[in-house]
Amino acid sequence: MRILHTSDWHLGQRLVNLERTEEHQHFLDWLLQTIAQEQVEVLLISGDVFDNGAPSNTALKQYYNFLTKVCATCCRHIIITGGNHDSISTLNAPKELLDCFNIKVVGGATANPLDELLELQDAQGNLQLVVCAVPFLRDRDVRLSVPGETTAEREARIKQGIAAHYQAFVPHLQPYKKQAIPVVAMGHLFAAGGTASESEKEIHVGNLGQIGAEQFPEEFDYVALGHLHRPQQVNNRHHIRYSGSPIPLSFSEVTDKKVVFILDFEEGKLANLRELEIPASRKLVRFKGSLEKVKQQVIVFDNSPYCFPAWAEIQVELENPLPDLNQQLEEVLALQPELQLLIHRPPVIKSAKQTLEQQVAAIDLHTLGEKDVFLKRCESAFPDSDHSELVATFAELMELMEQEELNS
The missing domain is CATH 3.30.160.720 (Double Stranded RNA Binding Domain)
Structure with missing residues (x-):
């Protein structure tokens, strides 16, 4: 069975208010050709299909046009999970209709994790692949609010909740493993050891929700991740990967190679994994x-x-x-x-005076408080402006954050 792993399309994204529609269409056209040429049977899209929760009509049209066309190819199964940019209701709205075309959509976590366990059959109805289609897990999905908990305790609870969500599949996977049926997991999260770019939003405050590669159960033959826009392995684990975004979403990604991953499974094992570079349409x-x-x-x-x-x-x-x-x-x-x-x-x-001031500021930075650092940044960015209002707003924000931490 041949699988293609992609993620983070961000349809509808704008860069400095300029639309990326042409670039996205170039990618989608290439993806259709690639699915046909490579004889891909399963397409996995690991979150952030859209750039925001209220996608434009143009973005929605691109999405549905692509799904219509891919159904006419050799690809028999499409699995789409929601990301932190996606609206659960927007993705799930046509869920029942798309299911008629072997397009499975899991926009958000449900009360029963087994709703995310999908069995995929071949043309003869034989079970070929099991997919644990885990969407982006929000705080409410993985932990209960505990009054008075510290930031460290909240971080630990989020990590435990995400890891527990994946562990919940394990007892149900044993029958498949005994039959040598491969199991693939999907996810949209920040895994420890991954490299981010400027265009990713923190999906938990400070990326507290990051989990390690070792917290994905060993029953998973491949883990298809989304969220980070640079293609990469997680902690050098060959079978745990981010496919990255198909187009550069910020100037921090100008040197990144954009790819999709092609997976081949034979006798229940991952026999081959290779990347295909996506041709860039705009530099x-x-x-x-x-x-x-x-x-x-x-x-x-x-x-x-x-x-x-x-x-x-x-x-x-x-x-x-x-x-x-x-x-x-x-x-x-x-x-x-x-x-x-x-x-x-x-x-x-780059005057000599400024260079000296920057050196002194760098030396003394560790001795400064938050307000002092903010004021120095204002003075650097807007040297001729009055910063009193900005500093007052910053102080108010710091106070509100402290109150929320105490009340959370």
């Missing part, structure tokens, strides 16, 4: 350095391998302020019609 690029260096990088930039114009983030390092900086950048960017400036970060002024 996100960062230019940073002196003005002359940035200008040269822009001039020599080659966008020929890509379908759509590139989006750039630029930050210039200067010895002294330059009044016509924006004009100079506009002039050089005009020479590159296939390059669009998306983010222009404030220039870094």
